[in-house]
Amino acid sequence: MVFLSWVNESVFYHIYPLGFCGAPQQNEGGEPVPRIEKLLGWIPHLREMQVNALYLGPVFESSEHGYDTSDYYTLDRRLGANEDFKRVCAALHENGIRIVLDGVFNHVGRGFWAFRDVQQNGQSSRYCSWFHNLNFGGGSPMGDAFWYEGWQGHFNLVKLNLRNPEVVDHLLGAVGMWMDEFGIDGLRLDAADCVDFDFFRRLKAFCRGKRPDFWLMGEIIHGDYNRWANPDMLDSVTNYECAKGLYSSHNDRNYFEIAHSLARQFGPGGIYKNLCLYNFVDNHDVNRLASVLRNERHLENVYTLLYTMPGAPSVYYGSEWGVKGIKQNGSDAGLRPCLELGKIEDANYQLCEHIKRLGAVRRALPALQYGGYDHALIKNEQYAFRRELNGRSVYVALNLAEHPEYLEFRVDASPLVDLFTGTSYETNDGNLKLEVPAYGSRILVPQEEWERFSAASSGEAASTGAPAAPVPPAPRELKTGRWRHFKGGEYEVIGKARHSETLEELVVYRALYGEGGLWVRPLDMFLEDVEQDGRVVPRFVYSGD
Incomplete structure (x- = not known):
């Protein structure tokens, strides 16, 4: 298998363009509208998130949702014209962001030009053989004078005959055009479990012949991934x-579930050790993570796992702010919203900052990109594992409990430094014992790795010149409950008090780590903004009751 290093080193961002751009649900024709240019305004945000690969859902001309293609060679007019998309692709590439498009080659829409020719010309159409099991022995449920096979019984999605050389040549011609004219770097193959294997072999040979580093990734839900x-x-x-284990292990308070999957896939003797799988926690087809997690305080730990497990992590647009969305009445519209930067409703900016930090960690550490996996500790609510490459280890420790917990496990280096806080931990004869905060995690590396990471992070921030992501002002009304300090500590606000002499308002709060000491701080100071790494952030952020 050709080794595609850029995929291992990528942080993916997934956008469903028709929804993201606010396109009409139905394609009514008319002149192209360059909504796809909206992507240009999001490039600084992508760079702040350390994104270097963008997976775009369907962009080919279609009648409705994009998976009902009507023309493989043209950008959907609701997104713009081909020339508009060329400018967008050029800008993405100039910013170091590769482009992966959705290849929907199992089926087309009823508006596909060859299918319309069959509708118009019946058995005399030269395109009858382009469609799987199309015959004139009876009518279709859609009122046609012929029968054809729809994808999983959906007759608005007409299954192509991928055994017909003309069909294959037509599709490969389209792939070649998007590669040559737009410079795309890969394809995500929709409904890959339904596609003829020989077509994938032809596609692989064709793409490799044009570009050895072109990436092909298939949508597979069940089965042995090695088959594809x-x-x-x-x-x-x-x-x-x-994807399922990442959230359900938190919902069920059972880290054994995700630990089992990771060991089965990537541990010693793992069945997918030689694959770089596409990892995600939500997408355009499944309910948003923030809607399926029973406790939103687990969001950060889920993303920590996503970014540190073997494979390439991907974030679905909006989920970095904890955007919610579920399927309703059979519709995916709630999963595919139009979003505007700076106008995200109920945005979780703390989560977004956490994911940005994870992106920097992921891209800086080769052990997270290429390293092996082995667990170090597994309990129901605590979990630690090691990623190792060429003798260089990264340890990840997680705690999903509502209180801090001490984790103890064996390590191969000392001291180890937490990349989130910069705290250094000594070991005792190869044994590490450390406290992990409630709903929190640590990413631990040897001292020399920490120094390289710090230097690289400072250089990256200086070189990009990208504006910082918007951070909302601290709330001016104090709430009781959990608050997080900008340096990472978790605290519980008990209430307000007044100084007996000055009558100054004070905040009374206690630490949710260590011995749980009580503290007081002037209210104005508690709620003020501070500068951190050149950004203005709240001193404390409210995180819930």
């Missing part, structure tokens, strides 16, 4: 097994 991801076919597939 192998030297002759695809390079990777969607990791739905872990």
Whole structure:
């Protein structure tokens, strides 16, 4: 299998363009509207998140949702014209962001030009053989004078005959055009479990012949991923097994679930050790993570796992702010909203900052990109594992409990430094014992790795010149409950008090770590903003009751 290093080193961002751009639900024709240019305004945000690969859902001309293609060679007019998208692709590439498009090659829409020719010309159409099981022995449920096979019984999605050389040549011609004219770097293959294997072999040979580093990733929900991801076919597939385990292990307070999947896939003797799988926690087809997690305080730990487990992490647009969304009445519209930067409703800016930090960590540490996996500690509510490459280790420790916990496990280096806080931990004869905050995590590296990471992070911040992501002002009304200090500590606000002599308002709060000491601080100081790494952030951020 050709080794595609850029994929291992990527942080993906996934956008469903028709929803993201606010396109009309139905394609009524008319002149193209360059809504796709909206992406240009999001490039600084992508760079702040350390994103270097953008997966765009369907952009080919279609009648409705994009998966009902009507023309493989043209950008959907609701997004703009081909020339508009060329400018967007050029800008993304100039900013070091690769582009992966959705390849919907199993089926087309009823508006596809060849299918309309069959509707108009019946058995005399030269395109009858382009469609799977199309015959004139009876009518279709859509009122046609012929029968055809729809994808999973959906007759608005007409299954292509991928055994017809003309169909294959037409599709490969489209792929070649998007590669040559737009410079795309890969394809996500929709409904890959339904696609003929020989077509994937032809596609692989075609793409590799044009560009050895072109990436092919298939949408696979169930089954042995090696059936599709192998030297002759695809390079990777969607990791739905872990997508489920990442959230349900937190909902059920059972880290054994995700630990089992990671060991089965990537541990010693793991069945997918040689694959770089596409990892995610939500997408355009499944309910948003913030809607399925029973406790939103687990959001940060889920993303910490996503970014530190083997494979390439991907964030679905808006989920970095904890945007919610569920399927309703059979519709995916709630999962595919139009979003505007700076206008995200109920945005969780703390989560977004956490994910940005994870992006920097992911891209700085080769052990997270290429290293092996082995667990160090597994309990129901605590979990630690090691990623190792060429003798250089990264340890990840997580705690999903509502209170701090001490974790103890064996390590191969000392001291180790937490990349979130900069705290250094000594070991005792190879044994590490450290406290992990409630709903929190540590990413631990040797001292020399920490120094390299700090230097690289400072250089990156200086070189990008990108504006900082918007941070909302601290709330001016104090609430009782949990607050997080800008340096990472968790505290519980008990209430307000007044100084007996000056009558100054004070905040009474206690630490949710260590011995749980009580503290007081002037109210104005508690709620003020401070400068951190060149950004203005709240001193404390409210995180819930």
